[in-house]
Amino acid sequence: MNIYDFKARTIDGNEISLEKYKGKVVIITNTASKCGFTPQYEDLQKLYEKYKGQGLEILGFPSNQFAEQEPGSNEEIKSFCTLNYGVGFQMFSKTDVRGAGAHPLFNYLTEQAPFNGFDMNHALGKILKSLLEEKFPETLHGDSIKWNFTKFLIDGEGNVSGRYEPTTSPADMEQDIEKLLQQNPK
Incomplete structure (x- = not known):
C-alpha cells in the first residue's frame, strides 16, 4: 500500500486518484x-x-478540526490561499484528518510516520504543547495529527519518507526534498 491507493476530492469538487x-x-x-x-x-x-x-507536488488539505481555525467554505479557502499567498499547488476540499471521520489517507500517513514530538526550539513549540495539554489533551495520545500544518514527505514511489510537525518550517524540509528529488529524476 502507498498514497496511490487513495482518492480525494479537490477544492473544486473533483475526485481524483493520488495515482496522478x-x-x-x-x-x-x-x-x-x-x-x-x-x-x-x-x-x-x-x-x-x-x-x-x-518533480515536487504539494497537496493541501484544509481542516477545521483544530480550534475551528478553518471555518470557511471551500470557495472562501481557495480565495484566501490565492489572494494572500499566491498558492498554486493543489488544494483539496475541507477534510477531517483525525478521529473517527478522518480521511483514510491521513490514517495511513500517521500509521507510516508516528508522532515524534514538537520542536521546542521553534517560537511556537512550547506554546502549542501547552495549549494542547490544557485545552485538547486527547490530541496528544497516539500518532494522529496534532495540529494544523503537519507535513508528510512522500518519495517518488508513493511511500512516506518523513513526518514534520507544525513546528518544522517547510523551508527546513528542503534538504530532505532535494535528496528525494535526486533519487527520483523526473
Whole structure:
C-alpha cells in the first residue's frame, strides 16, 4: 500500500486518484487559514515554485478540526490561499484528518510516520504543547495529527519518507526534498 491507493476530492469538487502523482516527490499537509502557522503557506509555495520543475507536488488539505481555525467554505479557502499567498499547488476540499471521520489517507500517513514530538526550539513549540495539554489533551495520545500544518514527505514511489510537525518550517524540509528529488529524476 502507498498514497496511490487513495482518492480525494479537490477544492473544486473533483475526485481524483493520488495515482496522478506517481513518480513525483509529494508533500501532503493539513492546513488552516486562521492559525499561527498559516504563514507556512508562503514557504510551501516557495518550495513548490522552486522544485515543481524537478518533480515536487504539494497537496493541501484544509481542516477545521483544530480550534475551528478553518471555518470557511471551500470557495472562501481557495480565495484566501490565492489572494494572500499566491498558492498554486493543489488544494483539496475541507477534510477531517483525525478521529473517527478522518480521511483514510491521513490514517495511513500517521500509521507510516508516528508522532515524534514538537520542536521546542521553534517560537511556537512550547506554546502549542501547552495549549494542547490544557485545552485538547486527547490530541496528544497516539500518532494522529496534532495540529494544523503537519507535513508528510512522500518519495517518488508513493511511500512516506518523513513526518514534520507544525513546528518544522517547510523551508527546513528542503534538504530532505532535494535528496528525494535526486533519487527520483523526473
